[in-house]
Structures are given as structure tokens and as C-alpha cells.
Amino acid sequence: MPEKAVHAQVKSRPLSPHMQIYRWPVTMATSIVHRATGMALSAGTLLVAWWLIAAALGDAQYDLFSTVARSPLGQLVLFGFVWSLAYHLLNGIRHLAWDVGYGFAVPTATRTGVLVFTLSIFVAIAVFVYAYAAKGMHL
Amino acid sequence: MNDGSPAARVEGLGSAHTGTSHFFRQRVTAVALVPLAIWFAVSAFRLIGADRDAALAFLHAPVNAILMALFVVAAVVHMALGLQMVIEDYAHGEGGKLVLLVLNKFFAWLVGAACVFALLKIAV
Numbered sequence: 369m370p371e372k373a374v375h376a377q378v379k380s381r382p383l384s385p386h387m388q389i390y391r392w393p394v395t396m397a398t399s400i401v402h403r404a405t406g407m408a409l410s411a412g413t414l415l416v417a418w419w420l421i422a423a424a425l426g427d428a429q430y431d432l433f434s435t436v437a438r439s440p441l442g443q444l445v446l447f448g449f450v451w452s453l454a455y456h457l458l459n460g461i462r463h464l465a466w467d468v469g470y471g472f473a474v475p476t477a478t479r480t481g482v483l484v485f486t487l488s489i490f491v492a493i494a495v496f497v498y499a500y501a502a503k504g505m506h507l
Numbered sequence: 508m509n510d511g512s513p514a515a516r517v518e519g520l521g522s523a524h525t526g527t528s529h530f531f532r533q534r535v536t537a538v539a540l541v542p543l544a545i546w547f548a549v550s551a552f553r554l555i556g557a558d559r560d561a562a563l564a565f566l567h568a569p570v571n572a573i574l575m576a577l578f579v580v581a582a583v584v585h586m587a588l589g590l591q592m593v594i595e596d597y598a599h600g601e602g603g604k605l606v607l608l609v610l611n612k613f614f615a616w617l618v619g620a621a622c623v624f625a626l627l628k629i630a631v
Contacts, residue, residue: 403589403593406586406589406590406593407590407593409586410586410589410590413579413582413583413586413618413622414618416579416582416622417618417621417622417625420566420575420579420621420622420625420626420629421621421622421624421625422559423559423562423563423566423625423629424624424625424626424628424629426559427559430558430559430562431559450548453544453548457540457541457544457545460537460540460541461541463537464534464537464538464541467534495552499552499555499556503555503556
């Protein structure tokens with residue numbers, strides 16, 4: 369086959385679906401968000417390390433951590449951390465259920481996916497509402 | 508060891524035969540992290556707004572020190588396994604991928620060592 373014809377044939381082959389034109393099923397969203405929250409929590413381990421090291425080192429270091437954590441940006445980062453942890457934990461349980469063979473039917477996987485999204489957002493908001501209301505936290 | 512074409516075997520390509528180990532360790536740490544992460548979240552929540560003395564008193568208790576160390580170690584192992592998959596999926600150049608895979612392990616060891624050091628300094 370001449371080279372030009374080969375190129376034409378290669379170009380006309382069907383492509384795998386592009387993200388932009390794909391109608392995202394719930395299960396596809398839960399999958400990529402699981403990976404994204406896992407990566408966010410990896411960065412979050414630095415916050416846990418900072419907290420523990422600050423506690424070990426001294427009052428000045430702990431005060432610095434507390435001040436940053438209570439700042440508006442710190443609160444935003446902590447909200448992301450709390451939601452990521454809630455999501456990754458709940459969806460991780462969903463994954464473990466799949467690993468032992470439960471919940472694979474598509475309608476079930478869609479329902480548990482919606483449940484995980486809803487519960488994780490509820491937990492994250494509830495944690496912050498409770499922290500601000502019952503513990504008298506303020507920015 | 509009969510996987511892949513003869514050429515792939517000569518060039519050292521193909522399965523490294525450690526995929527099951529990676530999969531299994533990812534699940535074992537996940538199972539451990541379900542109760543440990545819930546315990547960590549509840550504990551951290553209860554220390555919101557507390558001063559350093561309260562945090563030290565909490566981390567000084569042997570049960571809390573041990574659980575926190577277990578949480579940190581399980582978390583960084585789980586993290587290293589998960590980030591390894593991300594790197595293997597998205598990094599295509601062999602050299603760059605190797606560098607990232609090594610840095611990934613270093614990062615997990617560094618975070619884990621720093622946390623355990625802090626816990627020992629507080630608890631002992």
C-alpha cells in the first residue's frame with residue numbers, strides 16, 4: 369500500500385472516546401475522584417507530619433501550626449483534607465466490597481457511588497459545622 | 508517464567524511477577540486503615556482548638572502513641588503503593604518514570620520516619 373493511503377487509513381481509524389465528549393457515568397466519576405483524593409491525601413500526610421513534629425518540638429512551633437490551620441486558607445485546605453479523607457475512606461470500603469464480590473451490578477454500583485458522594489460531602493460539612501458551633505471555633 | 512515472547516524475555520520486558528504482591532499489600536493496608544483512619548479522624552477532631560499540652564497528653568498515652576504510629580505507617584505504605592500506580596499509568600518515559608518511582612519511595616520513607624520520630628520524642 370502506498371504511504372499516503374496508509375496514513376489515510378490510520379487517520380480514519382476510530383479513536384477511543386475523548387473525555388470532553390464522554391457522558392460521564394457515576395462510576396467513572398467515583399473512580400477518578402478516588403484517585404484524585406488519594407493524591408490529595410498524599411499531600412495531606414505532610415500536614416499530619418507537620419502537626420506531629422510541631423507537637424514534638426515546642427510551644428512556638430505548635431502555635432505556628434495552629435495559627436496557619438485557623439487562617440482562612442488553612443481552613444480551606446483542611447476542608448479539602450477532611451472531605452478527601454471522608455470520600456477516600458467511604459469509597460475505599462466500596463472498593464473492598466467489590467474485592468470480595470459484592471455490589472458489582474451496574475445499578476448497585478451507581479447507587480453506592482451516589483451514596484458515597486452524598487455521605488462524604490455531608491460528613492465534611494457536618495465536621496466543620498460542629499467544630500464551629502460546639503467548639504466555638506472562629507476564623 | 509514463561510511469559511511473553513522470547514525477545515521480550517531477553518530484553519527483560521514483561522511481567523515482573525510482583526503484581527499480586529502489590530495488589531494484596533494495597534488491600535491489607537486498606538483494611539487496616541478503615542478503623543485506623545476513623546480513629547485518627549475522631550482523635551484529631553477532639554483536639555480541635557486544644558493547646559499543645561492537650562495534644563501532648565493525648566499522644567503521650569501508650570495506646571494513642573501506638574495507634575498513631577500504626578496509622579502513619581499503614582498510611583504511608585498505602586500512599587506509596589497508590590502513587591506508584593499513578594506514576595506507572597501516567598509517566599511514559601522509562602528514565603523519568605524510574606526517577607519518579609524512586610522519589611515516591613523516598614517520600615513515603617521520609618514522611619513515615621518524620622512522624623514516627625515525632626511520636627517517639629513525645630511518648631518516650
